[in-house]
Amino acid sequence: MGLKKYIPIPILLLAVVAIQLTTHYTETPFYLTQLTMSAYYALLVTGLCLVMGYAGQISLGHAGFFAIGGYTSAALTTFNFTPVKDHAVLRFFDKFHLLMTTEDMFGDILLNFHPWAACVIAIIVTIIIAFAIGIPVLKLKGHYLAMATLGFGIIIYRIVLATEFFGEADGISEVPGFNVLPGVSVNGDFDARIQNYYIAWTLVTIGLVLLLNLIHSRVGRALRAIHGAEDAADAMGVDTAGYKLNIFVISAVFASIAGIFLTHYNGGIGPSEAGVMKSVRYVAIVAIGGMASLWGALVMAVGLSFLSLRGMFGSYDDAVFGAILILIMLFAPDGLLRLHYLDKVKRFFRKTEDIS
Amino acid sequence: MALLEIQQLSRRFGGLRAVDDVSFSVPEGIIKAVIGPNGAGKTTLFNLIAGNLPLSAGSVSFKEKRISGLKPFQIASKGISRTYQSIKLYLGMTALENVMVGCHTHSSAGFLAGMFNLPWTWKEEKQIREKSMELLSLLDIAEFADTEATSLAFGQQRAVELARALASEPELLLLDEPAAGLNIYETARLAELITKVRDRKITVLLVEHDMSLVMDISEEIVVLSFGRKIAEDTPHAIQTNREVVRIYLGEDDDA
Numbered sequence: 001m002g003l004k005k006y007i008p009i010p011i012l013l014l015a016v017v018a019i020q021l022t023t024h025y026t027e028t029p030f031y032l033t034q035l036t037m038s039a040y041y042a043l044l045v046t047g048l049c050l051v052m053g054y055a056g057q058i059s060l061g062h063a064g065f066f067a068i069g070g071y072t073s074a075a076l077t078t079f080n081f082t083p084v085k086d087h088a089v090l091r092f093f094d095k096f097h098l099l100m101t102t103e104d105m106f107g108d109i110l111l112n113f114h115p116w117a118a119c120v121i122a123i124i125v126t127i128i129i130a131f132a133i134g135i136p137v138l139k140l141k142g143h144y145l146a147m148a149t150l151g152f153g154i155i156i157y158r159i160v161l162a163t164e165f166f167g168e169a170d171g172i173s174e175v176p177g178f179n180v181l182p183g184v185s186v187n188g189d190f191d192a193r194i195q196n197y198y199i200a201w202t203l204v205t206i207g208l209v210l211l212l213n214l215i216h217s218r219v220g221r222a223l224r225a226i227h228g229a230e231d232a233a234d235a236m237g238v239d240t241a242g243y244k245l246n247i248f249v250i251s252a253v254f255a256s257i258a259g260i261f262l263t264h265y266n267g268g269i270g271p272s273e274a275g276v277m278k279s280v281r282y283v284a285i286v287a288i289g290g291m292a293s294l295w296g297a298l299v300m301a302v303g304l305s306f307l308s309l310r311g312m313f314g315s316y317d318d319a320v321f322g323a324i325l326i327l328i329m330l331f332a333p334d335g336l337l338r339l340h341y342l343d344k345v346k347r348f349f350r351k352t353e354d355i356s
Numbered sequence: 357m358a359l360l361e362i363q364q365l366s367r368r369f370g371g372l373r374a375v376d377d378v379s380f381s382v383p384e385g386i387i388k389a390v391i392g393p394n395g396a397g398k399t400t401l402f403n404l405i406a407g408n409l410p411l412s413a414g415s416v417s418f419k420e421k422r423i424s425g426l427k428p429f430q431i432a433s434k435g436i437s438r439t440y441q442s443i444k445l446y447l448g449m450t451a452l453e454n455v456m457v458g459c460h461t462h463s464s465a466g467f468l469a470g471m472f473n474l475p476w477t478w479k480e481e482k483q484i485r486e487k488s489m490e491l492l493s494l495l496d497i498a499e500f501a502d503t504e505a506t507s508l509a510f511g512q513q514r515a516v517e518l519a520r521a522l523a524s525e526p527e528l529l530l531l532d533e534p535a536a537g538l539n540i541y542e543t544a545r546l547a548e549l550i551t552k553v554r555d556r557k558i559t560v561l562l563v564e565h566d567m568s569l570v571m572d573i574s575e576e577i578v579v580l581s582f583g584r585k586i587a588e589d590t591p592h593a594i595q596t597n598r599e600v601v602r603i604y605l606g607e608d609d610d611a
């Protein structure tokens with residue numbers, strides 16, 4: 001019992017390998033770059049799917065969390081801290097060996113944070129900000145919540161755009177690779193392309209397993225109850241405010257990790273990643289995936305991000321996602337992948353499970 | 357010892373005194389009914405006890421501790437469970453899942469345990485599932501376990517709600533018009549069930565318009581009218597109480 005939820009995982013892994021092999025034999029490895037980036041966007045979207053589809057909350061600020069992760073990690077690993085190295089704060093970090101020095105091509109010594117340290121700090125910063133935003137904002141409902149999270153997204157966007165430390169309109173470039181494990185490095189080097197494709201999809205798979213577990217747990221049930229009838233969930237002892245806050249923070253961490261990894265992969269991050277249109281895009285993807293469907297969200301995130309990154313939508317990129325949102329809300333509020341034959345398949349599996 | 361103690365409880369909506377200076381207590385282990393004409397403030401009283409509405413004045417104590425001011429989920433975890441006059445089942449969840457949510461207060465797997473699917477949670481989930489199935493059987497709706505709860509017939513929805521409330525193993529069960537919309541057979545079955553619940557040492561506070569049900573099963577009755585308590589007595593005494601007959605039974609004698 002309980003293993004049924006993992007059935008799609010091996011299928012996903014097979015597809016991931018099959019796609020890589022296909023690009024190898026058709027000599028189209030350049031697709032892997034967009035597929036790697038799409039994987040990171042998918043990581044964010046699956047986290048958001050839990051907030052929207054399961055807890056029934058909306059967030060139009062998740063590009064903000066992506067940017068908080070990406071920018072924090074980029075700044076800490078790229079900014080040269082040598083001029084301020086005697087500052088108490090830096091000495092504190094140095095004591096724990098969180099800093100590292102490198103030599104640039106002119107022979108100058110650069111002092112940066114180790115990517116792992118930067119990654120952990122970025123996640124902690126995200127958690128703090130997500131709690132600080134979530135506590136007041138999640139008291140709101142419906143349109144008000146949407147507007148408040150939108151406001152948060154705009155603030156993050158303006159901050160990165162206006163702060164010199166974050167590179168203003170240029171963003172941060174020349175972000176170094178992230179040696180996750182010895183021999184495993186997140187970077188955009190040509191020969192690291194296949195490795196990075198697998199790193200990204202490993203991360204997505206881990207994220208999916210964690211979220212699938214959560215959905216099928218006591219907490220997942222409580223989240224769905226909040227979605228289904230909030231005051232009745234409260235009356236059964238579910239701390240609705242606390243649960244909403246926790247799932248919001250978890251999804252913010254997913255967004256942040258996506259931002260961190262994608263930034264190291266791309267070697268940089270710019271303000272457009274923090275833009276409100278990005279947040280709208282993520283919401284549109286969750287909606288078209290079927291709101292409460294992790295797999296729908298995953299498939300749509302990868303598919304649409306891939307098409308978008310390949311430039312298939314041309315200069316109408318954002319318009320396409322806006323249009324998707326309108327069409328889904330009008331014609332298929334349950335998402336595109338919720339056709340009736342899928343229900344039949346589900347019922348089939350349910351029957352076979354009953355017998356066993 | 358009184359399990360629930362309501363003291364000078366009041367709730368105003370603007371100028372309307374929906375509950376007005378009401379005091380009574382519910383001794384442990386009995387079935388107590390609250391009756392009164394439409395709009396008397398019975399549901400409001402339940403919402404005040406369960407913490408769904410802030411009170412304007414007075415206090416509610418449960419097991420000699422003040423619970424007014426606590427959030428609904430905190431009150432629920434102290435051992436008070438309820439059903440609703442207008443059924444509130446979880447949309448998009450099966451009957452079984454609805455009842456399983458009822459087990460929330462007596463289980464503990466949190467976010468991390470859930471995300472990492474820790475082995476100790478498996479046993480807990482299994483227990484929750486078994487207990488919920490038992491309750492569905494008790495209420496004769498086991499065959500609908502995997503049906504979406506909100507698509508069930510009215511009487512079955514009421515049964516799911518009752519099962520969900522029982523799943524939380526409450527010490528005090530608040531039932532707001534549980535017989536509304538049920539046919540006579542279902543009502544008779546309900547009466548039997550409520551008595552069975554009481555025999556399991558669960559105290560029941562019942563709001564009900566069905567007078568024969570109330571008179572049959574309850575040991576004490578409180579009568580509300582326009583938010584005020586006008587009588588509190590045994591069923592027999594209430595039936596012969598002149599003011600009650602005049603204010604309540606008199607204007608609704610077909611009940």
Ligand SMILES: Nc1ncnc2c1ncn2[C@@H]1O[C@H](COP(=O)(O)OP(=O)(O)OP(=O)(O)O)[C@@H](O)[C@H]1O
Nearest residue numbers: 369372374392393394395396397398399400401441
């Ligand atoms: N949220 C609210 N806002 C304003 N007035 C309310 C609210 N809830 C209840 N009332 C009013 O308070 C009074 C008591 O309502 P309540 O629902 O408690 O009555 P009741 O005894 O449960 O009636 P019924 O037998 O019809 O269920 C009514 O006049 C009702 O209109």
Ligand SMILES: [Mg+2]
Nearest residue numbers: 398399400441
């Ligand atoms: Mg009522």
